[in-house]
Amino acid sequence: MTSKLVENYFRMDKLPHIWCPGCGHGILTRAAIKAIDELKLDKDKVCIVSGIGCSSRAPGYLDFNTLHTTHGRALAFATGLKHANPELEIIVVTGDGDCSAIGGNHLIHAARRNIDITTVVYNNNIYGMTGGQYSPTTPTGDKGTTAPYGNIDKGFDICSLAQAAGATYTARATAYHAKLLIELIKNGILNKGFSVIDAVSVCPTYYGRRNKKGDSVRMMEWLKEHAVNVKAAAKLPKEKLEGKFIIGELHRNPQPEYTDEYGKIVESLKRG
Amino acid sequence: MTNKNVRLMQGNEACLEGAIAAGMRFFAGYPITPSTEIAEGASEKLPKVGGKFIQMEDEIGSMAAVIGASLAGEKAMTATSGPGMSLKQENIGYASLTEVPCVIVNVQRGGPSTGLPTSPAQGDIMQTRWGAHGDHPVIALYPASVSEIYTVTVTAFNLAEKYRVPVILLLDEVIGHMRERVELPDKEELQIIDRAKPTVRPEEYLPYKADPNGGIPEMPAFGEGYRYHVTGLIHGESGFPSNNPEVTAKLLDRLMKKIENNIDDIIRYQEEGTKDCEIILLAYGSTARSAKSAADMAREQGIQVGLFRPITIWPFPEKRIKEIAQKAKTIIVPEMNLGQYRLVVERVAAGKCRIVGLNRADGEIITPEDILDKIKGEL
Numbered sequence: 001m002t003s004k005l006v007e008n009y010f011r012m013d014k015l016p017h018i019w020c021p022g023c024g025h026g027i028l029t030r031a032a033i034k035a036i037d038e039l040k041l042d043k044d045k046v047c048i049v050s051g052i053g054c055s056s057r058a059p060g061y062l063d064f065n066t067l068h069t070t071h072g073r074a075l076a077f078a079t080g081l082k083h084a085n086p087e088l089e090i091i092v093v094t095g096d097g098d099c100s101a102i103g104g105n106h107l108i109h110a111a112r113r114n115i116d117i118t119t120v121v122y123n124n125n126i127y128g129m130t131g132g133q134y135s136p137t138t139p140t141g142d143k144g145t146t147a148p149y150g151n152i153d154k155g156f157d158i159c160s161l162a163q164a165a166g167a168t169y170t171a172r173a174t175a176y177h178a179k180l181l182i183e184l185i186k187n188g189i190l191n192k193g194f195s196v197i198d199a200v201s202v203c204p205t206y207y208g209r210r211n212k213k214g215d216s217v218r219m220m221e222w223l224k225e226h227a228v229n230v231k232a233a234a235k236l237p238k239e240k241l242e243g244k245f246i247i248g249e250l251h252r253n254p255q256p257e258y259t260d261e262y263g264k265i266v267e268s269l270k271r272g
Numbered sequence: 273m274t275n276k277n278v279r280l281m282q283g284n285e286a287c288l289e290g291a292i293a294a295g296m297r298f299f300a301g302y303p304i305t306p307s308t309e310i311a312e313g314a315s316e317k318l319p320k321v322g323g324k325f326i327q328m329e330d331e332i333g334s335m336a337a338v339i340g341a342s343l344a345g346e347k348a349m350t351a352t353s354g355p356g357m358s359l360k361q362e363n364i365g366y367a368s369l370t371e372v373p374c375v376i377v378n379v380q381r382g383g384p385s386t387g388l389p390t391s392p393a394q395g396d397i398m399q400t401r402w403g404a405h406g407d408h409p410v411i412a413l414y415p416a417s418v419s420e421i422y423t424v425t426v427t428a429f430n431l432a433e434k435y436r437v438p439v440i441l442l443l444d445e446v447i448g449h450m451r452e453r454v455e456l457p458d459k460e461e462l463q464i465i466d467r468a469k470p471t472v473r474p475e476e477y478l479p480y481k482a483d484p485n486g487g488i489p490e491m492p493a494f495g496e497g498y499r500y501h502v503t504g505l506i507h508g509e510s511g512f513p514s515n516n517p518e519v520t521a522k523l524l525d526r527l528m529k530k531i532e533n534n535i536d537d538i539i540r541y542q543e544e545g546t547k548d549c550e551i552i553l554l555a556y557g558s559t560a561r562s563a564k565s566a567a568d569m570a571r572e573q574g575i576q577v578g579l580f581r582p583i584t585i586w587p588f589p590e591k592r593i594k595e596i597a598q599k600a601k602t603i604i605v606p607e608m609n610l611g612q613y614r615l616v617v618e619r620v621a622a623g624k625c626r627i628v629g630l631n632r633a634d635g636e637i638i639t640p641e642d643i644l645d646k647i648k649g650e651l
Contacts, residue, residue: 014512043499044495044496044497044499045495047494047495049340059501060501060503060512060513063499064499065494065495065498065499065500066499066500066501066502067340067343067494067501067502067503068501068502068503068504068505068513069336069339069366069504070336070362070363070366070504073332073333073336073362073363076328076329076332076333076334076336076337076340077336077337077339077340077343078340079326079328079333079336079337079340080298080300080326080336080337080338080339080340080341080342080343080344080348081340081341081343081344081494082340083298083324083326083337083341084297084298084324084340084341084344084345084346084348085344085345085346085493085494085495087495088344088494088495105329105330105333106329106333106336108329109328109329109333262319262324265319266319266322269319269320
């Protein structure tokens, strides 16, 4: 039996989804609609915009204005939508490759403008849709179909990247920490500006199997064991954080928002 | 006599003024010579008329933002040149498949690559037709004077809105940067077309169900209560992805037919002396102006020369060019490229008359004298 939440926000006739058994993306998608539900957003005003990849198939299942764009370009399309009609509530669903490799330029510039868009990165450390190539968040040394001897690239911390570029809200949770994720997405939506939520997923099919990470349950346990809440992390010595990653609200720094600032120019010109 | 609306304008400025008159209220762009004046003008004028300007991080992003704005219900435009046009192809293809109206101005410069940034060229004819991958429809217009840039820009928006396609407006650098007298039409004189909005209730709405008469689906803006899905994947009438061969064939067929079935409404051209002259000049944009002068000079010397000037360069004005070719002895196609449009003329006119090119792609314009010499060589 499906939950009321799913019935209210999913396009039920589009299910079942295409994600593999054990994929974390379903949990992330539920967290996003739960956040929307708790904030009582008007469905007619919500636009879910995505790029290309496993993550980016999420909008098709959701009952909002949904836009499945080209690879990496979701934020640029979303910028056009938001700038043209600032009353729209824009949520971008993207993946690690989509947003930080091919879409990296759009990510840093959306952050720099502080345009009121909430970006949820379904980060599974791999290009899943194309069969498991290494991505900008594949840990150094891990394998992908295009890194058969281990990845020699350094990984991106997408939250640090977005913060450095000017995002006014950044946070991280995981498919295991679903309740935290809901709160963080809500806070991201409420932030009047550019928000990035790094939602760490699991890809047992391509990333997990090739890197001997175990099944989906084992990968979820790994998330539980290696995530440290930002508040707890503040009290821990550095050596205790070795090999761990930080979750929770990482950065909040309200700044003037792009469409508001543009609106001020329009108003000043009206006054002459 | 009152000349209240007569102005001296640059071609790029006329393009922006025409766009605003057509209802364009969103511009996203990226600086590039020789189109930059359009973005500069848009940044100044749009906020004064309640519109939005944004300088995006790159050409790809500006094309994406234009499509996003159009989905939000605005008439939207971008302007670029050479390398920028190459980058925009990805999302021009997206706009074709998703049927999102928009206008892309390409003030051409010499290529390939960075090429000749400040020199005129007409080298993007085939890119305009086939720049995006896959079979797709295209409408491309090519004005030949500053005043025509104004009116043809309005037409570009009208065709984009009516047929739900990206319309490419090709300008020549020399006209984009030239100043000429423009008589601006009164607002009432301009025919402005807006996209058709659905009349059915949201629960009955199918975003890609075509109106049986015109083949063009109706399009609400995001936020108007229809909550539909837009994807660059092949999709059925519901808008959701499909890889069914029948759905695929049906969609591609409709995309092509919505242009083919309305070809007479879309095709625009100008001609003189094409009925009774043995030699016809077939030229577009600034080269058509040299061709016109050459035809006048030839006439003064007793040589009768006709002129056919396509304004709609894509779809190709095939029917009319076939007719002309039946009667002509020679069609001369002067163009500032190495023979791109001549190839298409040959496709429809080969065997009916002689077809010769007059080409240069060295950053210099083709002069009336060059064309006159060619005419004499064909006598």
